[in-house]
Amino acid sequence: MNYVLRLLCLCLASFFLVNAAVGLTTALLSRAAVRMAETMRPRSAARFLFAARMLACALGAGAVLGLCVPSYLWLEPPASSERVGWACLTLALVGAATWFGSLARAAWALAASVRLNRRWQQAGSETLLPGASGRAVVMVKKGAPLVALVGVFRPRLVVSETVIRSLSAEQLDLAWQHENAHGLSRDNLKRLFLLLAPAPIPFLGGGTSLEQCWAKFSEWAADDEAVRGDSQRALALAAALLCVARMGTAPRLSFLHTSLCAGDHHLCARVERLLTLRPPAAKPLSRARCLAFGASLGTAAGITVFLAWPATLLSVHRLLELFLR
Numbered sequence: 001m002n003y004v005l006r007l008l009c010l011c012l013a014s015f016f017l018v019n020a021a022v023g024l025t026t027a028l029l030s031r032a033a034v035r036m037a038e039t040m041r042p043r044s045a046a047r048f049l050f051a052a053r054m055l056a057c058a059l060g061a062g063a064v065l066g067l068c069v070p071s072y073l074w075l076e077p078p079a080s081s082e083r084v085g086w087a088c089l090t091l092a093l094v095g096a097a098t099w100f101g102s103l104a105r106a107a108w109a110l111a112a113s114v115r116l117n118r119r120w121q122q123a124g125s126e127t128l129l130p131g132a133s134g135r136a137v138v139m140v141k142k143g144a145p146l147v148a149l150v151g152v153f154r155p156r157l158v159v160s161e162t163v164i165r166s167l168s169a170e171q172l173d174l175a176w177q178h179e180n181a182h183g184l185s186r187d188n189l190k191r192l193f194l195l196l197a198p199a200p201i202p203f204l205g206g207g208t209s210l211e212q213c214w215a216k217f218s219e220w221a222a223d224d225e226a227v228r229g230d231s232q233r234a235l236a237l238a239a240a241l242l243c244v245a246r247m248g249t250a251p252r253l254s255f256l257h258t259s260l261c262a263g264d265h266h267l268c269a270r271v272e273r274l275l276t277l278r279p280p281a282a283k284p285l286s287r288a289r290c291l292a293f294g295a296s297l298g299t300a301a302g303i304t305v306f307l308a309w310p311a312t313l314l315s316v317h318r319l320l321e322l323f324l325r
């Protein structure tokens with residue numbers, strides 16, 4: 001078989017094995033991860049759950065790019081014309097199927113998002129929100145009640161005219177602050193990564209509970225960042241949420257859109273949280289300690305990899321040889 005094709009088979013098969021092993025372990029531990037997240041502040045909890053969901057894909061990509069490709073290119077003679085064994089070929093095909101599934105999901109959602117954005121841009125006009133804030137948003141004249149952050153790389157706020165008319169200036173400003181918090185934490189881009197991360201077993205959703213909890217905590221975090229611990233602002237945001245929810249069914253959005261309350265199964269919990277606003281009890285790990293811990297872990301891993309690099313590549317290559325047969 002062709003040298004490059006064999007490498008491709010190896011990469012797909014290795015990615016599938018690492019992604020499936022780590023992904024299934026994460027799925028098994030997801031309840032514990034969610035319980036741990038519940039002791040953190042919403043923003044830290046959202047970051048932690050996102051990292052947990054992406055871990056399998058990141059390790060799979062790391063194993064392929066850091067071990068599989070270099071060991072093959074370095075140690076496999078280009079003239080060798082070994083065949084690829086059935087086990088490796090089957091795993092490569094399953095690996096290709098997982099990637100196909102996730103790429104198709106992401107492409108579908110991106111296409112839906114672009115279509116809706118274009119429709120709103122054409123039907124809407126740029127306007128300034130009333131009140132002191134005067135933020136620029138896209139206002140859509142007709143259609144269902146809508147407050148959504150659209151766009152993956154350069155997100156913009158789209159608001160329907162009915163919502164602008166129904167909410168007070170303060171409530172509109174809070175809705176803007178809430179969506180702006182989603183924009184600052186790049187939640188729409190994270191949604192694209194969630195779609196792109198292949199499931200551990202093709203066409204069998206894995207990590208959905210982590211994704212749902214991530215979505216819940218990122219809503220809570222955006223609420224907290226909008227109200228900034230002020231109970232009056234919390235009350236106004238809760239009223240805005242209820243007002244928009246009562247205005248009727250929101251339009252069907254793409255997974256890549258963040259909406260103020262459409263499709264939000266946790267609306268009651270959110271309103272309740274805002275009504276009983278109190279300073280967070282959980283003590284977050286200090287940023288400096290987290291950074292120091294991450295940096296020392298990274299340095300240790302870097303030194304180990306550097307010292308053991310030739311030996312590691314050699315053992316990986318032996319393993320791959322066995323795997324190829």
Ligand SMILES: [Zn+2]
Pocket residue numbers: 178179182218219222258259260261
């Ligand atoms: Zn939100």
